[in-house]
Amino acid sequence: MNVNLEFKDPAWAKQTVETIRQIATDYQQELDDCIKNGTLPYGSFRELGKQNLIGVLCPEEYGGYGGNAPEYCLVTETIARYGLPSTQAQIQGMVWLLFWGTEEQKRKYLPGMCDGSIVFSESISEPGAGSSLKNMNTTARRDGDDWILNGKKVHINGGAACHVTVVFSMTEEGMTAFLVDTKLPGFRCEVTDPLGYRLALTADMYFENMRIPGNAVLGQPGNAMATFLTTFNISRLGNASELIGQARRALSDGIRYAKARAVGDSKVTDFQGIQWTIADCYSALYGASAVRDHAANLVRKGVEHAVESSIAKKLAIEAAEKTVNEVFALVGGHGLYWDQPYGQILLDVKTLRVAGGSLEILRNFIARQILKDDAGQKGIA
Numbered sequence: 001m002n003v004n005l006e007f008k009d010p011a012w013a014k015q016t017v018e019t020i021r022q023i024a025t026d027y028q029q030e031l032d033d034c035i036k037n038g039t040l041p042y043g044s045f046r047e048l049g050k051q052n053l054i055g056v057l058c059p060e061e062y063g064g065y066g067g068n069a070p071e072y073c074l075v076t077e078t079i080a081r082y083g084l085p086s087t088q089a090q091i092q093g094m095v096w097l098l099f100w101g102t103e104e105q106k107r108k109y110l111p112g113m114c115d116g117s118i119v120f121s122e123s124i125s126e127p128g129a130g131s132s133l134k135n136m137n138t139t140a141r142r143d144g145d146d147w148i149l150n151g152k153k154v155h156i157n158g159g160a161a162c163h164v165t166v167v168f169s170m171t172e173e174g175m176t177a178f179l180v181d182t183k184l185p186g187f188r189c190e191v192t193d194p195l196g197y198r199l200a201l202t203a204d205m206y207f208e209n210m211r212i213p214g215n216a217v218l219g220q221p222g223n224a225m226a227t228f229l230t231t232f233n234i235s236r237l238g239n240a241s242e243l244i245g246q247a248r249r250a251l252s253d254g255i256r257y258a259k260a261r262a263v264g265d266s267k268v269t270d271f272q273g274i275q276w277t278i279a280d281c282y283s284a285l286y287g288a289s290a291v292r293d294h295a296a297n298l299v300r301k302g303v304e305h306a307v308e309s310s311i312a313k314k315l316a317i318e319a320a321e322k323t324v325n326e327v328f329a330l331v332g333g334h335g336l337y338w339d340q341p342y343g344q345i346l347l348d349v350k351t352l353r354v355a356g357g358s359l360e361i362l363r364n365f366i367a368r369q370i371l372k373d374d375a376g377q378k379g380i381a
């Protein structure tokens with residue numbers, strides 16, 4: 001819900017919404033099949049790339065559109081609004097490469113990541129390291145100019161589809177990030193079957209005595225915590241946008257159904273109680289969008305936005321959970337089948353409640369910022 005996103009070209013924004021809606025219409029059958037099978041819908045994914053919508057944040061010289069956070073939020077929300085595959089991991093990868101990649105790495109990966117011919121994934125989580133990375137067990141040790149990588153990563157979106165994955169691992173120097181080519185010997189993955197994010201071909205990843213070249217290090221050895229944090233705040237805006245898009249989809253489909261559905265002599269939307277539900281869900285989504293837009297505009301202006309981005313994702317989780325729970329009041333039994341979108345959207349929202357910074361971790365961060373604000377700059381004192 002665009003309340004106040006400041007675009008560099010408003011005409012582009014309007015056209016982009018229409019283009020994404022059209023891609024979803026053209027590829028509806030593929031999307032339905034892939035949701036059932038839990039696979040990446042390559043046709044619509046590549047089409048998003050062809051329309052330069054995956055590389056929304058990437059500069060034109062590397063094949064992208066050259067937008068900023070407002071354009072990123074619009075595209076990400078609209079992709080979720082129409083049930084297309086998430087491009088979040090791809091975009092997060094681009095941000096990492098733009099900040100930390102060598103010129104050679106940028107030229108090698110960015111154009112293909114923009115057009116969708118290179119699928120990127122993020123290998124961070126492990127069986128023993130989720131919200132906290134302290135217990136990370138994946139290791140890389142030097143062997144001449146190369147590195148030998150060993151470890152297991154879990155829940156990786158695009159894990160079974162990716163050509164390259166960024167692997168966070170422990171080295172002598174500390175945590176180090178590597179751009180790992182999944183065609184190299186020593187890599188294998190096992191596709192998993194998650195409830196949400198069904199279009200991501202999620203997998204557990206195994207790196208077994210995998211030899212990777214020295215030029216695969218992203219940034220400096222030992223510096224991966226800084227690399228990790230670079231994308232954090234902007235990716236929270238992407239998560240917030242996906243949540244808002246998913247909830248808008250549920251509410252919009254639910255309202256369309258409820259307006260037409262007769263109950264006795266009334267339509268469902270004639271009931272006052274149902275109207276209040278619609279008003280409450282819309283208001284929650286509007287509030288989350290307004291904060292998301294404010295944070296995105298701050299990013300564009302180059303202003304610090306860590307708290308605003310975290311609040312945006314927190315409010316988006318709460319608004320989306322409320323909406324996807326309460327939309328069942330509008331759709332009744334009709335909504336409780338897999339050929340309707342509501343159940344899947346509910347599960348997708350639950351996934352984003354946890355992945356990419358859970359609601360609890362966001363609350364911890366926001367609380368810490370308030371508690372250390374003795375100068376009263378957060379407006380509480």
Ligand SMILES: Cc1cc2nc3c(=O)[nH]c(=O)nc-3n(C[C@H](O)[C@H](O)[C@H](O)COP(=O)(O)OP(=O)(O)OC[C@H]3O[C@@H](n4cnc5c(N)ncnc54)[C@H](O)[C@@H]3O)c2cc1C
Pocket residue numbers: 089121122123124125129130131132154155156157158194196197202351354355356357358359360361364
């Ligand atoms: C479908 C799916 C896709 C994913 N995709 C990726 C991916 O592409 N790449 C990747 O690296 N990871 C991915 N993840 C993993 C995701 O990032 C983790 O699930 C997330 O970081 C949380 O880790 P955890 O599940 O191990 O929960 P835990 O860290 O075990 O936490 C369990 C619960 O405790 C809460 N908790 C933790 N710490 C605190 C605290 N200090 N205070 C209060 N509560 C706390 C958490 O919020 C959570 O609800 C994905 C997960 C899913 C389900």
